[in-house]
Amino acid sequence: MYKAEILQKIKSVAEAHKNKVKDESFLNIECEDCKTFGHLNKAYHECKFYKAVSARDVGSSGKKRKQSAKTKEEKKQTTGDIRVILLLVPSNGKVAKGYTAQLEQFCKVFNFKKLGFRSVAELKTNTSVLFPNLIRSDGFTVDFLFSRKKKPKEDAIIDHHDLTLEGFSYAEITANYRPAFVDPGRKTVFTAAIGLETERHEIRRCSTKEYYHMTGSTSINSKSERKKANCTIKDIESNIPSCKTGSPEHYEIYTTYILQHLETLFSFYGSDMGETRFRLYQGSKRAADMMVNMLVDGGLKYDKELRKKEGKNR
Template identity: 55%
Template sequence: MDPNTVKKIAKDYSYQYVCQGDPIWPNDLTIPSGFLEDAIKNRVDQECESVYKCLEHILNQYEGEHELHHAFDVRRLPIPRLFSILPTPSVHWRSLAISANALSVFVKNPLPRGYANQLRLFYQVFNFKLLGYSSIEELMPNGENDVLFGNIVRSDGFCVDFLFYKRTSGTADEISTVNHDLGIKDFTIEEVTQLYRPSFLDPGRKTVFTAAIGLDPDVHQVRRCTTKEYYHLTGSTVYAKKLQQEKDTAGITAIESAIPSAKTARNTQFLRYVDYILANMDTLFTFYGFSTAKHRFNLYQGKQRAPDMMVNMLLNGGAKYNKKKRFKKEEQKTKTT
């Protein structure tokens, strides 16, 4: 095809089609039936074959270096890491994305074109008032919106995610930074003692933060949140322990520990991996079923809650540094009983 014709198609038709404009196909150009499908298929097949052969050769050389490497030989450079040529499938519970294409099929309406029409379709099906939007005009792009809906809904059967895009703080022209040029000399010790509560914050390798509260060099409180405490606040450590116990009971630990490696360029070893996965796929799918969706949502809640709890620990001490708050829940339970 003539390069000028290709540029004309890309400008007048393809670009307009992607941007939801008015695509115009050249009247003097006709493409035979099946021409594009065959061209794309042949191109993809050729590219995949060449890329696969290149990766297979590299991986084969890496495997040879691993076989010649001795476990305690420190004189040689670190050996390269093996990789998988083909994507490895996941057996975990997945989320389903509902786009405008899928939603139009469910409600038996023609596929709407453009952002505004697709937004109206989602607004008709879902109740956005529960999300804090009383009218569709709040989500229509007008140049002043702080949040725009992405016209995509994801669900794993337990929870539903509505994808929103949040506006950034603004461009360099819109941001006006006020520099007060305040230093230590601008504050007196009496002013700091009466009006402020100084906190000297320092991050660490094993702690998220370590803060010294107060000005007294002899009597002051040191508040810290370790990395172990952070993961405990998110709930990931408790969930990992519980999950490991369930794996041991169901025999999943033995199955997963015996999975052959898929990082190989040799057909026999890769076929061994495929046979093993197919033989144990039903067991893995049953274990990582719908029940894991609730645990994943709880972990998401924990990740959202942990930063607020750390801020409360830093500013107010929290239950860790305030003994009166430790047994407050137990006292409430005894009063109710």
């Protein structure tokens, strides 16, 4: 419901911007790139040389990075391709050629209905490959790699239109919304003032201690510390020399120490840590949802009626 209202608001603001008369002060400015008038350079979204920034453009030099032999070997061990799938499904031992034939072999092993795909045809699109016949695993979790779908044409109108305060009127805000003024802090993840009251308003906050408790990292770290205390790993980690040095002699001491205890460290942080990493990943996603619920609706922390219901259910 909230998403539909926000999208409708973005569309209305986009239409208002589209029908708005342009500022005439920019009409005489010539673009440095496309040599047309009305904007300064290609950073303007209506310039024909404009390019939207994506996550792939950040920190990329445009060159393929070299990978060590160790990295390549790890990818081979943790990536499931069609040759691995042949070991799980009866076949004549030949590798299927072609995307469709390989996809059908994947579907014989894995039930894609659990992921929302009812047939092999839904895994294929006319514009791009949705599932590239590739999975990865760290020994505990399994990742199915999918390509991102293109946005539908009806959502193209909301591109390059971010909601700002100028897109709302005071009467509209008081009638339909409940503003929250959020301030991040050092000891708290956020502190928010709820509402537009000038004399008295509700304060909601989530401390860093609460956040780590919601992620489950506090209990996981305590279990890990108890596990380290039962072996020599804690003494090894506490005596690791610093690698932050400009002296070659000191760095050689660090590398020598690490190489001496490499097998012990690998045995402790091996494939058995896959479940721990997965639980921490689940906890981080769960904590984010709980903080959003705390900010918007109050959650268990600020909703007394919800706390009573939770207590009765227990």
